[in-house]
């Protein structure tokens with residue numbers, strides 16, 4: 101494998117959708133020049149307005165001052181040429197659609213055009229990093245970097261080691277995110293869904309199961325999550341929580357509750373039917389809830405404003421106070 105870059109200056113982001121434009125913004129806010137690439141010229145152009153709107157929210161929340169916001173916007177250039185996008189960059193993040201064949205095609209092209217020492221990261225939600233890396237000539241420099249939406253706010257980035265990823269690539273990537281003020285975590289095994297999406301999926305599936313069985317309304321289920329165990333999650337995570345409540349209690353509850361949980365391997369009717377009807381959620385005006393007539397852009401901005409207030413609390417919280425295992 102070629103050397104890992106000594107430092108990461110310039111970055112490219114492939115795909116300018118929900119995650120791509122947000123990741124590009126996170127890099128630009130950290131002072132990096134970013135070239136943003138998409139095959140769809142209209143979506144690429146639209147990303148400019150979306151980034152401006154996010155920057156306005158960051159400025160009005162006092163997170164970024166107006167000059168820095170303008171400077172960050174100016175660091176992002178846009179192109180529909182992959183070879184132009186990756187020319188001279190140190191770090192590439194792929195955020196195109198979640199289809200293995202498309203990602204492999206993009207990585208095969210990257211292999212031909214990216215500088216030999218550039219780190220090639222995929223923001224897949226849970227596809228195999230190893231399978232994506234195999235499409236390149238140099239799988240050692242491919243790493244998973246799984247961000248959470250909105251990426252310029254949510255601290256976590258999972259740094260996922262593929263079977264052939266070089267140690268230096270994992271370390272440089274982890275250090276890059278840490279220096280950027282994100283909260284990286286190592287995922288040592290390339291398993292579908294990594295950490296975050298496996299745990300989150302267990303929750304989402306059980307919630308759809310409860311909804312499907314008429315146990316409670318969607319509103320009641322969301323209320324129970326937000327006001328109950330979800331309220332504690334940023335503070336305690338999972339294992340601190342069980343240590344607080346007692347492993348004896350956890351063990352007792354598991355004996356009668358585990359057999360009751362929904363272990364299905366197929367999506368629930370309520371989800372299947374919504375998808376068949378084209379009700380994809382906020383972006384189509386209907387999903388589990390009715391969003392008709394509401395402006396998604398405004399709702400995303402309101403969400404970001406509230407998440408930024410949570411971020412301030414999170415940043416003031418000492419993560420290292422947790423006893424070590």
Ligand SMILES: NC(=O)c1ccc[n+]([C@@H]2O[C@H](COP(=O)([O-])OP(=O)(O)OC[C@H]3O[C@@H](n4cnc5c(N)ncnc54)[C@H](O)[C@@H]3O)[C@@H](O)[C@H]2O)c1
Nearest residue numbers: 115116117118119120138139140195196197198224225249
């Ligand atoms: N949405 C989330 O909350 C989230 C969170 C974490 C990870 N992810 C992952 O991030 C990736 C992107 O997701 P998204 O939600 O931003 O999707 P999206 O549909 O909003 O954006 C995908 C973009 O990729 C572009 N694209 C498609 N094929 C391309 C190609 N061959 N070359 C260049 N661009 C191409 C599309 O034009 C579109 O702009 C996926 O792998 C997804 O699983 C999504």
